[in-house]
């Protein structure tokens with residue numbers, strides 16, 4: 416039995432979002448094929464996933480200097496707790512599915528914040544004299560991203576998500592792009608349908 420972690424980086428559901436529509440198709444197929452697997456979702460918008468800011472960085476310094484977690488201000492404990500929970504959840508997962516729209520040539524800020532939460536020296540990577548070492552075994556991940564234009568993997572979001580996850584030892588299994596609906600609105604339905612078919616194929620092999 417595998418534990419699959421789904422990172423939902425979109426504020427809408429499949430009725431409004433082509434990213435999430437494709438994700439839903441992926442998960443339906445995956446669950447049907449792997450009924451015993453546990454699928455856990457983290458909805459970055461619904462949970463108001465926090466960003467790395469000055470108070471959190473200052474608190475890291477305090478913890479390193481011996482301050483107890485419970486002596487940190489309550490609001491800092493809350494956001495740091497979300498970061499810590501995300502890290503533990505990521506480490507415990509056997510496989511990952513990340514779904515986000517392209518926004519302004521990049522990923523939503525909340526997804527960047529989640530990547531900040533899981534990229535922790537000593538936990539998911541470490542530094543050595545000869546460079547960095549990824550600490551996680553090869554966790555396969557699937558990246559689903561919708562974009563208004565066509566990029567075919569040559570966009571910053573796709574390349575960043577792959578680089579950031581592989582930095583920690585994860586390994587991209589597939590990228591499913593739902594691309595071109597805004598540039599070719601008359602083809603939008605076919606583009607989404609084709610992405611859903613691709614999602615079924617990838618899910619049945621994942």
Ligand SMILES: Cc1cc2nc3c(=O)[nH]c(=O)nc-3n(C[C@H](O)[C@H](O)[C@H](O)COP(=O)(O)O)c2cc1C
Pocket residue numbers: 425431432433434435515516517518519520521561562563564565596597
């Ligand atoms: C705030 C915002 C920024 C966007 N920026 C881009 C962009 O830089 N390039 C692009 O091709 N499409 C861009 N789009 C279009 C979306 O990527 C496209 O509509 C995609 O389908 C969004 O995913 P969704 O259908 O899951 O919401 C943007 C859309 C929004 C709302």
